[in-house]
Amino acid sequence: MSTVYRAALIGIGFLLVAATASRADEFAIKLKPGPGAEVTQTQCAACHSLDYIQMNSPFPKRAVWEAEVNKMINAFGAMIEAEDAKTIIDYLAKNYGS
Incomplete structure (x- = not known):
């Protein structure tokens, strides 16, 4: 050789x-444990890294997380059902909100 x-x-x-x-x-x-963590991890990690959530918290209020989730669905075409979107918003607001 x-x-x-x-x-x-x-x-x-x-x-x-x-x-x-x-x-x-x-x-x-790893996301913080709690109701909705698994849905959030599965749905969000399908398109981007979960560090986005950690980097932006704890600054967003519930309205900001709701706008972000809706942006992912409406602007970027994330295939998230309405029930899962509510679960994700609730989880993010409780665990990564101000």
Whole structure:
């Protein structure tokens, strides 16, 4: 095996390890436990990272979370049923609101 080939394989190996490690961090975000946490996690994480919720709290009041959830549905096309949307808004307002 040539030195160049071996160096290339080692480099690719390092890149794979680094990519795996950084990707693992994305799943480390845990929402606060409580009624609605599972629905919120399932619905919100279908389109974006859950760190969005943590980064923006505790600033939003209920009306802001309601506007955000409605924006995800109406502007971005999130397929969230009305009952789930209410559950998500209630959960976010209680656990990540001001």
